[in-house]
Amino acid sequence: MNNNNILSASNLSIGYATKKEQIVIASNLNLNLQAGKLISLVGANGIGKSTLLRTLCGIQKPISGSVLLNDKDIQRFESLALAQNLSLVLTEKLPPSNLTVFELIALGRQPYTNWLGKLSEEDLEKVHQALQLTQIESLANKKHFEISDGQLQKVLIARALAQDTPLIILDEPTTHLDLLHKVSVFKLLKKLSQETNKCILFSTHDIDLAIQLSDEMIVMTENDVIQDEPCNLISKGVFNRLFKDENIVFENDKGKFIIK
Amino acid sequence: MLKARNTFLFSILSLILIVTLLLNISFGQVAIPLKDVLKSLVGTHASKDTWEYIIVNFRLPKAITAILVGIGLSIAGLLMQTLFRNPLAGPYVLGLSSGSSLGVAFVILGASLVPSVLSKALLSSYGIIVASCLGSLLVMLLVLIVSQRLRDTATILIVGLMFSSFTGAIVSVLTYFSSAEQLQKFTFWSMGNLGNLSWQNIFILLVSVALGLLLSIFSIKSLDALLLGENYAKSLGINLKKSRYIIITATCILAGSITAFAGPIAFVGLAVPHLAKLLFQTSNHKILFCSTLLIGGILMLFCDTISQLPGLDFTLPINAITSIIGAPIVIWLLIRKKNLV
Numbered sequence: 070m071n072n073n074n075i076l077s078a079s080n081l082s083i084g085y086a087t088k089k090e091q092i093v094i095a096s097n098l099n100l101n102l103q104a105g106k107l108i109s110l111v112g113a114n115g116i117g118k119s120t121l122l123r124t125l126c127g128i129q130k131p132i133s134g135s136v137l138l139n140d141k142d143i144q145r146f147e148s149l150a151l152a153q154n155l156s157l158v159l160t161e162k163l164p165p166s167n168l169t170v171f172e173l174i175a176l177g178r179q180p181y182t183n184w185l186g187k188l189s190e191e192d193l194e195k196v197h198q199a200l201q202l203t204q205i206e207s208l209a210n211k212k213h214f215e216i217s218d219g220q221l222q223k224v225l226i227a228r229a230l231a232q233d234t235p236l237i238i239l240d241e242p243t244t245h246l247d248l249l250h251k252v253s254v255f256k257l258l259k260k261l262s263q264e265t266n267k268c269i270l271f272s273t274h275d276i277d278l279a280i281q282l283s284d285e286m287i288v289m290t291e292n293d294v295i296q297d298e299p300c301n302l303i304s305k306g307v308f309n310r311l312f313k314d315e316n317i318v319f320e321n322d323k324g325k326f327i328i329k
Numbered sequence: 330m331l332k333a334r335n336t337f338l339f340s341i342l343s344l345i346l347i348v349t350l351l352l353n354i355s356f357g358q359v360a361i362p363l364k365d366v367l368k369s370l371v372g373t374h375a376s377k378d379t380w381e382y383i384i385v386n387f388r389l390p391k392a393i394t395a396i397l398v399g400i401g402l403s404i405a406g407l408l409m410q411t412l413f414r415n416p417l418a419g420p421y422v423l424g425l426s427s428g429s430s431l432g433v434a435f436v437i438l439g440a441s442l443v444p445s446v447l448s449k450a451l452l453s454s455y456g457i458i459v460a461s462c463l464g465s466l467l468v469m470l471l472v473l474i475v476s477q478r479l480r481d482t483a484t485i486l487i488v489g490l491m492f493s494s495f496t497g498a499i500v501s502v503l504t505y506f507s508s509a510e511q512l513q514k515f516t517f518w519s520m521g522n523l524g525n526l527s528w529q530n531i532f533i534l535l536v537s538v539a540l541g542l543l544l545s546i547f548s549i550k551s552l553d554a555l556l557l558g559e560n561y562a563k564s565l566g567i568n569l570k571k572s573r574y575i576i577i578t579a580t581c582i583l584a585g586s587i588t589a590f591a592g593p594i595a596f597v598g599l600a601v602p603h604l605a606k607l608l609f610q611t612s613n614h615k616i617l618f619c620s621t622l623l624i625g626g627i628l629m630l631f632c633d634t635i636s637q638l639p640g641l642d643f644t645l646p647i648n649a650i651t652s653i654i655g656a657p658i659v660i661w662l663l664i665r666k667k668n669l670v
Contacts, residue, residue, distance in 0.1 A: 126564075128563075148563070148566045148567070148568055149566040150566075151566065152564060152565050152566030153566070155564075156564065157560075157561070157564040159558075159560055159561065159564075161558055161560060162558075163556075163557060163558060164414040164555075164556065164557075164558050165414075165416070166556045166612040167606060167610055167611050167612040168556055168612045172612070172613060173557070176553060176554060176556070176557060176561075176565065177565070179550065179553075179554055179565040179566065179567070180565060180566040182550070184547065184550060185546075185549060185550060185615065186549065186550035186553055186615075232565070
């Protein structure tokens with residue numbers, strides 16, 4: 070067993086349990102997410118990416134098997150301890166408020182602050198670090214609704230950084246962004262995983278970008294879920310099984326999808 | 330710089346609160362000079378004994394009630410606006426006050442249906458408070474259950490309105506079967522009144538409001554987390570269920586006890602948090618809590634002063650004044666800001 074494992078799953082089955090039956094979305098999953106790695110999760114719409122992410126975050130219980138975060142079952146974490154080990158960047162829109170960028174990032178310190186949420190010297194230090202790492206110092210005093218979508222995504226990533234957890238999970242952080250900002254968010258994530266030695270897992274539909282920048286990828290197809298390095302996945306021909314449409318073909322040489 | 334601005338605003342607001350308090354006490358059917366107001370407040374005797382009597386037994390209790398009511402309703406509004414992520418939430422809009430009305434209606438109008446020993450207990454101030462709190466709790470729980478199923482916040486407000494209509498209808502049915510005397514008692518209660526409280530009642534109100542405020546202070550951290558939405562709040566280690574219960578309990582104690590003593594008072598809970606947000610340009614609940622407190626006290630004292638303006642030999646119902654002042658404020662805020670936060 071590798072000591073670098075932050076999150077691991079063995080023989081994991083995910084899905085929903087209703088009153089009458091169990092709907093299994095994927096079974097026999099074996100995943101190992103290590104520190105310092107940028108890992109992307111790809112798969113067609115409706116294949117169960119969100120279910121897998123929710124199970125890996127501990128929001129949803131697995132049907133069988135378990136998810137281990139730092140060698141401890143994620144379902145057995147106290148909510149506060151979990152918040153100190155796992156931070157999230159979600160797709161949902163923020164409710165309207167007057168929060169400034171700085172205040173928003175500082176909320177990432179909540180798992181460490183006292184009952185009134187007062188920021189200590191260390192908390193302020195961590196917030197400034199997060200601002201620096203994501204290079205958004207100039208936005209600090211802006212209201213969060215005054216900045217662009219691309220900037221907001223960086224702010225949310227900074228918030229997750231301020232939470233100071235070994236694992237960050239992002240749900241489709243690049244949707245709604247143009248190519249320029251997609252690349253800049255991807256590069257930021259890459260930089261963060263290398264510089265901070267955090268494990269960063271994100272789901273995405275930008276497969277060709279993910280292939281170029283991820284250390285490892287988790288590919289969900291109808292039949293199985295495979296985790297490997299992008300080049301190995303290409304040589305195995307996994308990407309051709311991603312979409313059922315015959316008109317979409319993955320060109321191994323170019324490393325991207327071609328429409329016939 | 331920002332801190333300096335906040336300190337400045339807080340000092341100004343405190344000053345305004347003191348001035349409004351003094352004006353409120355000196356105005357009324359009998360005008361009392363400010364000098365004598367100050368004299369009787371600090372304990373030395375006023376020029377006339379009657380003035381001192383009026384101040385100690387009528388004006389001061391009423392002013393304190395006004396402050397407590399303003400503070401309590403405004404904080405309840407602040408809590409609900411963040412909890413429901415809806416700028417239009419407030420104890421009145423969401424039907425909490427109607428819930429209280431229903432509880433009080435059952436007690437005042439239904440007391441004759443139960444044995445006299447029981448009816449005496451029910452009609453005591455404690456009975457009315459308990460009924461009022463239970464009424465608002467009932468509506469709050471219903472609104473909360475519905476809001477779990479409906480993600481759309483606008484719908485929650487419509488549900489709140491429906492609850493208001495529903496409880497209103499039941500109150501109508503009750504009034505149909507009650508005597509003229511009971512009806513009069515209930516009507517006076519529903520117009521709102523800050524003046525009828527004895528010192529003992531004020532003490533009960535003070536304890537209830539203090540308890541509600543204490544619970545609110547303990548909710549400040551989770552309220553801040555809720556600014557990011559429930560899922561983020563959860564991911565920050567906030568125990569959502571517990572926080573929600575505390576916030577709801579605080580709101581019910583505040584809205585319930587105040588409505589019991591002062592009647593259903595509209596718009597204060599809705600308008601004051603927005604004035605605070607507008608003035609301080611922040612969503613930080615530590616700052617909002619303090620500013621809402623001050624502005625709530627000021628606005629209620631101001632409304633009460635208007636309801637008993639010198640030259641009028643009668644007192645207007647406070648509920649009418651808060652609506653006349655509060656409704657335009659909300660409309661003005663909507664037009665001015667385009668989007669409320």
